[in-house]
Structure formats: structure tokens, C-alpha cells
Amino acid sequence: MKEQAARQDRLEFNKLQKRLRRLVGTAIIDYNMIEEGDKVMVCLSGGKDSYTMLDILLSLQKTAPIDFEVIAVNMDQKQPGFPEHVLPEYLTALGVPFHIIERDTYSIVKEIVPEGKTTCGLCSRLRRGTLYDFAAEIGATKVALGHHRDDIIETLFLNMFYGGKLKAMPPKLLADDKRNIVIRPLAYCSEADIIEFASLKGFPIIPCNLCGSQENLQRQVIKDMLHTWEKQHPGRTETIFSAIKNVSPSQLADSSLFNFVDLLADKNAIARTDTDTCSTIEPFVSKPSIVQFLDAGDILESV
Numbered sequence: 001m002k003e004q005a006a007r008q009d010r011l012e013f014n015k016l017q018k019r020l021r022r023l024v025g026t027a028i029i030d031y032n033m034i035e036e037g038d039k040v041m042v043c044l045s046g047g048k049d050s051y052t053m054l055d056i057l058l059s060l061q062k063t064a065p066i067d068f069e070v071i072a073v074n075m076d077q078k079q080p081g082f083p084e085h086v087l088p089e090y091l092t093a094l095g096v097p098f099h100i101i102e103r104d105t106y107s108i109v110k111e112i113v114p115e116g117k118t119t120c121g122l123c124s125r126l127r128r129g130t131l132y133d134f135a136a137e138i139g140a141t142k143v144a145l146g147h148h149r150d151d152i153i154e155t156l157f158l159n160m161f162y163g164g165k166l167k168a169m170p171p172k173l174l175a176d177d178k179r180n181i182v183i184r185p186l187a188y189c190s191e192a193d194i195i196e197f198a199s200l201k202g203f204p205i206i207p208c209n210l211c212g213s214q215e216n217l218q219r220q221v222i223k224d225m226l227h228t229w230e231k232q233h234p235g236r237t238e239t240i241f242s243a244i245k246n247v248s249p250s251q252l253a254d255s256s257l258f259n260f261v262d263l264l265a266d267k268n269a270i271a272r273t274d275t276d277t278c279s280t281i282e283p284f285v286s287k288p289s290i291v292q293f294l295d296a297g298d299i300l301e302s303v
């Protein structure tokens with residue numbers, strides 16, 4: 001009985017690992033994240049996401065048709081209680097080359113940010129700056145961050161609700177310093193899968209909030225909203241992520257992305273049926289003529 005349960009657990013774990021490998025591999029190919037000869041600096045915070053990213057990248061490295069290097073880098077920001085032995089011990093046992101950068105950004109953040117305000121914004125900026133400098137110093141050609149699909153979607157809504165911008169977190173980008181290409185190999189992976197994988201692997205997790213800071217309250221609001229949606233409409237998170245990959249600038253209102261000003265009618269075009277009036281919602285509406293009598297709210301409700 002016990003043996004059967006253990007076999008079942010192993011099967012489940014293998015399925016999960018396979019799924020994560022496939023999703024990471026697909027994201028790498030879709031965005032050309034890793035190329036022959038790359039030196040990939042994997043930023044390791046000690047959280048579930050970065051441990052998972054490192055684990056999957058190392059496993060893909062063994063079977064990939066290209067050669068690339070993986071170097072793990074952690075930044076010890078000198079938060080009180082940071083268990084500095086954990087990562088070096090883990091990485092040594094794994095046999096992966098690594099660096100620990102020591103920078104007391106904790107004191108800087110405490111000095112600058114007023115008491116009671118969230119410190120994460122400044123803390124992450126300082127961390128990012130140091131990591132990017134280090135990547136240039138060691139000649140890393142890619143900087144890998146552990147953000148996953150749910151982080152990307154939350155950022156989309158945060159920017160929309162609180163910043164008035166339609167932007168998320170790209171799977172690959174040229175960093176602001178213009179010296180580094182940042183990649184997010186977990187871009188297609190759900191947080192739920194990562195939580196499960198991290199727990200089954202028993203990674204020695206180091207909590208980020210040792211500093212006593214609270215997670216950004218606005219992000220928590222968005223997280224709760226997305227969880228409620230997902231519960232009420234299973235699959236909605238995936239659909240939102242598909243939308244991020246499937247953008248129609250001509251159906252939005254940003255004139256820097258689409259030239260609305262010079263839009264001209266083609267007088268020679270053959271007269272078309274009114275199905276064209278609703279081409280953007282075609283996949284969801286089978287009787288286009290009815291759509292003319294609905295407002296956008298009705299259409300969205302019906303999706």
C-alpha cells in the first residue's frame with residue numbers, strides 16, 4: 001500500500017517536473033532567451049521561484065542541443081537574520097558555480113524610506129542595480145530572473161489600475177542600463193506549479209520578508225482579485241496571459257503604436273458583409289449582426 005502511494009507520488013512529481021521543463025523550454029525557444037555559448041547568470045534570492053528556475057535550467061542544460069553556462073548569484077543584502085550559510089551550502093552540494101555578493105542595502109533602505117512605508121520598491125531597485133553591474137563584471141550574456149506567469153499578470157493589472165498603463169513584464173528585455181539582456185525563463189509557469197515543485201523538492205527556502213517589510217498592499221489586492229476570478233472561472237488566468245501574447249494595436253488607442261491619424265479608407269475595396277464590423281470579437285460571437293445592437297459591456301459579459 002505504502003509502495004503504491006510512493007509510486008503515485010513519484011509519478012505526480014515526474015509529471016510536474018516534465019511540465020515545468022516543457023514550459024521553460026518553450027519560453028526559451030519562443031523568445032530566443034538562451035543561445036549557444038551564453039553565460040547565464042541566474043539570480044537566486046533563496047525563494048521558491050529562483051530555486052525552481054535554477055533547478056529546471058540545470059536539468060535542461062544537460063539535454064539541450066546547445067552549450068551554455070549557468071552561474072548562480074545571490075545578493076546578501078544584510079537583512080537581520082539572513083541565514084548566510086544556506087545558499088553556499090546548497091549550491092556547493094549541487095556543484096554549480098556561484099557567487100555571493102555582499103552589499104548592505106538594508107541599512108540604506110532603512111535610512112531613506114520613512115517608517116511604516118513599504119521598502120520593497122527601493123530595495124529591489126538597489127538589488128537590481130548591483131546585480132546588473134555584477135553581470136557586466138563577470139561577462140554574463142544573460143541575466144535570468146525568477147518571475148513567473150502570475151507575477152507577469154499581476155504586474156499587468158497593477159500598471160493598469162494604479163499606473164494607467166497597459167504594460168506587464170516581458171519574458172525578455174534589454175535592461176535600463178542597456179548592458180544586460182534580462183530573461184524570465186519561468187514566464188509560462190504558474191505559481192501553483194512552482195509552489196508544489198519547491199515543496200516536493202524541499203528547497204531550503206529563505207523568506208524574503210526577514211527585513212520585516214510587508215508585501216506591496218496593491219499587489220495583494222490584485223492577487224486576491226485574480227484568485228477569485230480563477231475560482232469562479234477556471235482558466236481565466238491562462239486566458240489573460242494569452243491576451244498579453246496576442247495584442248492588436250489597431251484595436252487599442254495608442255497612436256504611437258498604430259497610425260490612426262493617417263488611416264484612409266480603400267475606396268476600391270470590394271463591399272463586405274457586416275461581419276467585418278465585429279472582426280475583433282469574432283471568436284466569441286457566432287451571429288455578428290446581433291453584435292451591432294450590443295454595447296461593449298454586453299459583449300464582454302458574454303465572453
Ligand code: SF4
Nearest residue numbers: 119120123208209211
Ligand atoms: S521584503 Fe524586504 S528584502 Fe524583500 S524586497 Fe521587500 S524590502 Fe527587500
